[in-house]
Amino acid sequence: MIITILVVSIFVLQFAICTGVDAATPIAVSLNAPSQVNVGDNFNVTVNIGQVSDFYGIQFDLLYDSAVFQYVSTTWGQIGPTAMSGNGPALSENIAAGDQRLLVSLTGLSSGISGAGTVATVQFKVENTTIKTTSLNLANGVMSDFDANPIAATWAGSSVTIMGLVSNTTTTTIPVVTTTTTLTTTSTSAATTTTIAVPTTTAATSTIIPTTTTTSTTVAVPNTTPAATTTRAATTLPAATTTPMVTSLSAPVVTAETETVTGTLDISNDINAGGVITPVILKSSDDNAIIDIPAGTMGTTPSGAPLGSLTVVAVSDPPAPPPAGESIISTVYEFGPSGARFSSPVTLTLSYDPTQLSSGFPVVGYYNATNGQWITIGGVVNSDTYKVTVQVDHFAIFAVMQEISTTMSPKQKSYAAMFVIIAAIFFIGIILVILLVAKRKGKTSI
Secondary structure, three states: OHHHHHHHHHHHHHHHHHHOOOOOOOEEEEEEOOOEEEOOOEEEEEEEEEEEEEEEEEEEEEEOOOOOEEEEEEEEEEEOOEEOOOOOOEEEEEEEOOEEEEEEEOOOOOOOEEEEEEEEEEEEEEOOOOOOEEEEEEEEEEEEEOOOOEOOEEEEOEEEEEEOOOOOEEEEEOOOEEEEEEEEOOOOEEEEEEEEOOOOEEEEEOOOOOOOOOOOOEOOOOOOOOOOEEEOOOOEOOOOEEEOOOOOOOOOOOOOOOEEEEOEEEOOOOEOOOOEEOOEEEEOOOOOEEEEEOOOEEEEOOOOOEOOEEEEEEEOOOOOOOOOOEEEOOOEEEEEOOOOEEEEEEEEEEEOOHHHOOOOEEEEEEEEOOOOEEEEEEOEEEOOOOEEEEEEEEOOEEEEEEEOOOOOOHHHHHHHHHHHHHHHHHHHHHHHHHHHHHHHHHHHHO
């Protein structure tokens, strides 16, 4: 009986270890927005995340109707006690009209975090609109753990109803009209007063602003007295009054177009005297290296002069081998001019070769020409597209590197603890079996 219990216990623990991660329930990532807002108001949308373990990075697009909402700002939140900013890159960038991309990578931490909370709070302003209800959605979402494994998640949006919309209805008011009719006969004379009730308000929909309508109506009152001579005064209704429609006109939101260029880009005409660049996406010839420079970014050379051009080329011979325990698993790219710096982070995305990935996890690294060493800076990994995205503030030689972790992640620590428990149960079981056999032998000898 004891042996049976031990065997079953070991089997259950092994089954839990093997299936616990795969059977995990997807983590809910959702938007929380007010159900109703007014034209001209600012309102907040929170990006919430459910209970998650070993969280290390997240990236997603928050999609909205740019004709209805104007992006204002992003405030980073926290998951459990850990802040989303200050522990690695935290980026909120408008990559297209109606598309705000948010990225967080906790590269400053030595392990993933656990808990629930708010990734960020995004503020919008309601522009003048005729749209009554619109939606906010999450797209292109990816979340990863400390080992760069994807964390399964569900991504839920929200909807907002716009209140206080400007009406396109013209209201016409017709006053109540009183008509007096005099009846005359040969024998008697009678004066009769008849009141005609006319609807006081008429609603009309018009596409012309303003609209003025003049209405003339003659009211005929039937003669209800037989054989009488009736004199009826024709009555003309006064001109109807029209309340003009008040329309508030606002300037359209102008979004700068992003220029996408491969290889070399001359930006001498796209940068002002202060070095501020228009939006630019620069790609390598094989499309495996992309740098995204947002509008309003200031770019300068190492001497402080405004940049005149941008380049990206593949490097066939890396300047130095990676540190021990690391390896390069992508093409090496040099972004130029070397040493160029930016006033705010720009987005770098590199593709890697999954067949070269073994026991480590992919991170972006750059070559530091000053000390002649490669330095890893982390990044958010998309294991479906084999890409790593990271924020950088300067140009250099970049590559994706395979980094072997020297510390155990929470998941690895959990496996180690399970192994110790199984080993302890097995050891105790052996001792019990030995004692049981010895006891039976003692009874037999007696």
